Amino acid sequence: MPTQQDVLGYAESLSNWGRWGDDDQLGTLNHITDGVRLAAARAVRHGRSVSCAWEVAVPAEMERSTTACPCFADLPAAAGMPLPGFRNDRHWGYSLERLGLTFHGNTITHLDAPCHVFWDGAMYNGRPHTLVDAETGSAWAAVTAAADGIVTRGVLLDVAQVRGVPWLEPGDGVFPEDLEEAERRQGVRVRPGDAVLLRTGHGRVRHEGGQTGGVTQPGWHASCLPWLHERQVALICADSPQDVQPSGYDDLAMPVHTVGLVAMGLWMVDNCDLEACAATAAELGQWDFQLAVAPVRFAGTSGSPVNPIATF
Template sequence: MTTTTHWKQRPPGANWGDFGPDDQLGRLNWIDAQARVRAAREIQTGLSFALSLPLDVPRQPVLNPRRAGPVIRPSMKNGVPIFNFPLGNDTPGATDVVSDDVVTMSPQYSTQWDALGHVCSCFDAQGSGTAAPVGYNGFRVVGHQHAASDHFNGAAALSIDPMAQHGIQGRGVLIDLRHHFGDEARLVSFADIEAVIKADRIVLNKGDIVCFHTGLADIALNLSAQDDHEILKNSCCALDGNDPKLLEWITQSQVSALAADNHAVEKRNYTLKKDQGPLLPLHEHCLVKLGMPLGELWHLSILAKWLREHERHAFFLTAPPIYLRGMVGAPVNPVATV
């Protein structure tokens, strides 16, 4: 293992190197054995809430046209679909009936984690005077291809792998933006979050995973395949990544990760307000500078209702992503236990 850093200078506000020169886990390092023990104390009733949408929701691909919903089909054997297939067809007398299936989907279509390699930034990490794509801790997310074929093996660094191996179990904290601001489209600033935290008497601890409830996933879940899904583009709260005070709060809060039940946690910009900079400033701040994964399209509404009825905001969260090496985003079925 190398002991030298992958960079000569780091971006302003970045924590590169703080967890070691080869670290690819970021602020999830703060969720250690002691943090898990403390988080488990949030379990008081033993009730659990699954926080994933069905992975075919939204039922129309309107939020990101390059991502496709799942397609399920039976597996095949010698041209025959193996679904409700009597094994007696192959072995006379066998009573087994077998079904196998195959799924093709974009792993970031529905409830998912962004790995740290999902978004990088053009930055002169080597001090050479030339900016180049670089991610958290100075790593370059280079896709590696099998030399003897066209098979793409995914990211060589900053993939979902460290997150999946770590497990991601810790103290979750819900900030209920929907309760305070409703379902109208709204850019949420640091001042808004500060007001909600104060009103709901929310306490954040180092290493927490903060979940923002906006209601968008709930709206998506209740749309049929035939309904107009354009409403999802112009509804509910999204964090204002252009608010420098919000980004500073994320840094100072010492939380390990952010998740939301909306499309991207932050409101995506389609134009720049200055000559140069990120279209996704919160993604750059969290994924690139701080090593904080982002969860998107989690289904938080049922949990939010229960927590408010019981005057609570914290819970034990288990949220490991699917472990497929090389991916820069992966489905997850988070479970909150209260």
């Protein structure tokens, strides 16, 4: 078990600063080469696709104002339309929404960009936190660095199943030996450029109406960070908000987020719903698949709500 000092040392020993150049903003997404994407395409054997995201609830997680207009021609604005069809068509109507949400947190499925977390005032590749502006967002390592999408081979490691429990309890950490035992039992191995999807069973707790909003949760233990670095993992996804809580370290609240995003440039998708993905993998006996994650191109933002799609 690494000590707190060991984990603090990961900021240097696992650092990818300068690895892909001083101006790199992709971080671990650099592991996803053209060859990795082609290999991901070959992982599609059945043509079945599964969402790995939660539905965003209204009004608990999102403010929404919806307008339904059964006949646009009845609106005052129709009279000023230059095209006569909009003034005369008595059949056409529409609905539209204005949405507002804070996607970071413990419920909405979202992608974290490297600029999401700072350590000693710095973010990935040594840039200062002052590059994040209240009006324009981040000028460095924002979610738009992944504008071309994240398409790679995904590997689901079902640690809850391996441990023979419906779910890991809040505060239960996942360790490298759990990951390797899942690989062994599932007959799969994580390769460079892969996305690793960690199932703790936290999603099942949510589906069954259990308490998930507290400060304790299952997740990656900091000891997994060297394993993720060595395997050259491009993206981590979990059915919890990633870090086990409590972390096990008095002075490190979220070491996986901190070392991962700041030192490694490791992108991550928090709060996935992996229940359907796990059921499909077990049914097909296939624990790898093509994973596609397409963030919305919000300029300067530290992440984006996403709907990761696993295609078997």
